[in-house]
């Protein structure tokens with residue numbers, strides 16, 4: 691009789707524990723569900739804004755003749771090829787693309803005679819819009835990053851992150867920029883190319 695009562699008490703205690711655990715689980719589930727909903731609503735009501743960007747003066751439009759290009763360094767040190775591909779004076783007559791090859795980091799240059807950007811290290815070829823069409827960058831689907839441009843009052847501006855604008859002006863690093871001649875020998879255009887293992 692005594693044992694039966696003890697067994698019933700144990701069973702009751704187990705039921706209470708199970709009931710308590712299931713309530714805790716239910717509350718935790720509700721908290722998680724409402725938390726997810728709140729986060730979703732927060733993102734919907736207050737969407738993340740893209741980083742602010744600003745315009746930075748590059749050069750007078752007249753200084754960059756049709757077919758020519760210059761290399762510009764942003765205040766943060768990014769190298770950019772700015773080429774005048776059209777004959778007009780609108781922003782659409784210019785293009786600004788990262789001059790750092792996405793393959794192994796050599797410097798890409800504009801070849802107006804071939805209407806392309808070219809990387810001499812491994813013969814990477816890019817369209818005037820920066821899309822890789824030959825060489826290792828094309829095989830890997832790596833294209834050149836593009837920067838927006840605007841022309842205002844005969845002056846050319848490039849768009850960069852606002853915190854770069856605060857760093858001060860960028861600079862033209864190769865004003866008299868002329869594409870290298872034929873040959874494309876990587877030895878003539880050395881770079882600090884390294885593969886993933888750090889080999890040159």
Ligand code: FES
Pocket residue numbers: 791792793794795796809810811812813814825826827883
């Ligand atoms: S680094 Fe440009 S093609 Fe290899």
